[in-house]
Amino acid sequence: xxxxxxxxxxxxxxxxxxxxxxxxxxxxxxxxxxxxxxxxxxxxxxxxxxxxxxxxxxxxxxxxxxxxxxxxxxxxxxxxxxxxxxxxxxxxxxxxxxxxxxxxxxxxxxxxxxxxxxxxxxxxxxxxxxxxxxxxxxxxxxxxxxxxxxxxxxxxxxxxxxxxxxxxxxxxxxxxxxxxxxxxxxxxxxxxxxxxxxxxxxxxxxxxxxxxxxxxxxxxxxxxxxxxxxxxxxxxxxxxxxxxxxxxxxxxxxxxxxxxxxxxxxxxxxxxxxxxxxxxxxxxxxxxxxxxxxxxxxxxxxxxxxxxxxxxxxxxxxxxxxxxxxxxxxxxxxxxxxxxxxxxxxxxxxxxxxxxxxxxxxxxxxxxxxxxxxxxxxxxxxxxxxxxxxxxx
Numbered sequence: 001x002x003x004x005x006x007x008x009x010x011x012x013x014x015x016x017x018x019x020x021x022x023x024x025x026x027x028x029x030x031x032x033x034x035x036x037x038x039x040x041x042x043x044x045x046x047x048x049x050x051x052x053x054x055x056x057x058x059x060x061x062x063x064x065x066x067x068x069x070x071x072x073x074x075x076x077x078x079x080x081x082x083x084x085x086x087x088x089x090x091x092x093x094x095x096x097x098x099x100x101x102x103x104x105x106x107x108x109x110x111x112x113x114x115x116x117x118x119x120x121x122x123x124x125x126x127x128x129x130x131x132x133x134x135x136x137x138x139x140x141x142x143x144x145x146x147x148x149x150x151x152x153x154x155x156x157x158x159x160x161x162x163x164x165x166x167x168x169x170x171x172x173x174x175x176x177x178x179x180x181x182x183x184x185x186x187x188x189x190x191x192x193x194x195x196x197x198x199x200x201x202x203x204x205x206x207x208x209x210x211x212x213x214x215x216x217x218x219x220x221x222x223x224x225x226x227x228x229x230x231x232x233x234x235x236x237x238x239x240x241x242x243x244x245x246x247x248x249x250x251x252x253x254x255x256x257x258x259x260x261x262x263x264x265x266x267x268x269x270x271x272x273x274x275x276x277x278x279x280x281x282x283x284x285x286x287x288x289x290x291x292x293x294x295x296x297x298x299x300x301x302x303x304x305x306x307x308x309x310x311x312x313x314x315x316x317x318x319x320x321x322x323x324x325x326x327x328x329x330x331x332x333x334x335x336x337x338x339x340x341x342x343x344x345x346x347x348x349x350x351x352x353x354x355x356x357x358x359x360x361x362x363x364x365x366x367x368x369x370x371x372x373x374x375x376x377x378x379x380x381x382x383x384x385x386x387x388x389x390x391x392x393x
Contacts, residue, residue: 003080004047006040008032011050017129017151019073020108020120021080037064046079054098061085065092068100070153075099077126105129106155106194107148111136111163116183124187127194129154136163141175148172158193158200169193169200179203184377206381213380215341215351215358225298225305227390228346237392238295243270243288243361243369244347244387267291270369272388274309274327286314286325288361288369288386295393301331307338314338316352322372323352325359347389358385 003025007013009032030049037058040047049056057065057075062085067075071092078091092099105127110117112132117125131147133139139161148159149172161168167186171177179200181189192198225233233239271293276284297308307314308327315332317324325338332338337353350359352373360383361369371386 001080002026003076004028004044006030006035006047006049008035008050011052013050016050016069017072017154018131019076020117020125020128020130021073021076023118024080024120025076046083048076048079057088057099059083059085059088062089065089065099066097067092068095068098070104071100071127073105073125073129074101074127077123101127103127103195104153104155106190107131107151107159109133109139109144109159109161114164115162116165116167116186117162124190139163141170141178144170145172145175155194157196160190169203171200182377185381188378188382210380213358213385214356215339215349215385217339217351217354217356219339220342223303223305223340225340225348225390226342226346227392230346233298233390233392235299236297238297240293240391240393241272241296242293242389242391243272244389245270245361245384272296272371283317283326283328284312285317285320286327286371288363288371290367304337305340306332307340316373320372322374324370324372325350343387347387349385349387360384361386 001024003021005025005027007027007029009029013027035049037049037056041058041060046057046059049058053069055067055069055072057067057079059065059079065088075092078088083091088099093102095102108117108125108128108130110130110132112118112134117130129151131144144159144161148154148156156172158169158171161170165183167181167183167189169179169181169189177200179189181203189198189203192202193200227233227239268291270288270290272286273289273293274284275287294309296314299306299308299313312327312329313332314325314327315336316338317326318335320326334353339351339353339355341349341351341358343349351357355373357373357375357380359371359373360379361371362374362383363369374383
């Protein structure tokens, strides 16, 4: 959807900061004396009129908004994808009489032919200003830094270069300090750099510890399933699996009355339990649930320990998204096996057999934890593996 931008005769657009959304906007020259915004609103639901030191946003349903050029791309992004007068009024606060995003825009330098940021498919590039270059030979970090310093209304500490699918963050005062990252990581990296919540050194340091977040594929010799105290769990001995972490359910010092023994065990913590597909002929699956779990056992076959629920085996379902953990009646094949790992506290983590990706639990709202092996860069970097505590019953 194109945006309509009307340009009075006294406004010079060549001296304005460029915006990503200019490429999907129609700039129409007007004569200020004869242009009537009220009449134009009868034909258009929304449009922008540029002025020398601000711009006006016209939306049906209320008075026009006087806006700061600092936030032009962010405001254009919002109204392009649908914005009513009331929602605009709430989203963009007024400062010195101008509507704006309080965080300054971050400066992008983008190769103009085919770069990821030109796709306009997410909000990472909404609060930005941009300059384009034709080929990678035109990249001059010192010149780019001078451009950023000449624009005090944008983020001064860093700028972003995007060429093809590659992104690079550069420190303005020390252009030798750079960090290269992919489009999958850009939202978190660009946002935290722009807001001052992270530095380039933050991500360089994270890189050093990525190896530590991967599972070790080697099997422990003579592996036995043990609880956190080191006691061996015998085949067929029931236990529950508590999901550890910052999300500890709704902890309470007092148990509600009339709870059964099982309910007392599960109350106030997060647990592994079993779900099922209503409309699919599929094996049941593992997921996280607060205040309720099921009992598991283990079975050792040819020196390999399998986790079970009832008569069914837990297995790595390679046919489901992110290889979710399912339960089925057959002994898992080698490719389907679940490998058990111990952390430093004696609790366990799960991976695919010989794989390096730990199972993670992603909570959907409060009541459901989706479990699977997600190999994405952002998950490996910023999410923690699911840690499970064996609780004897």
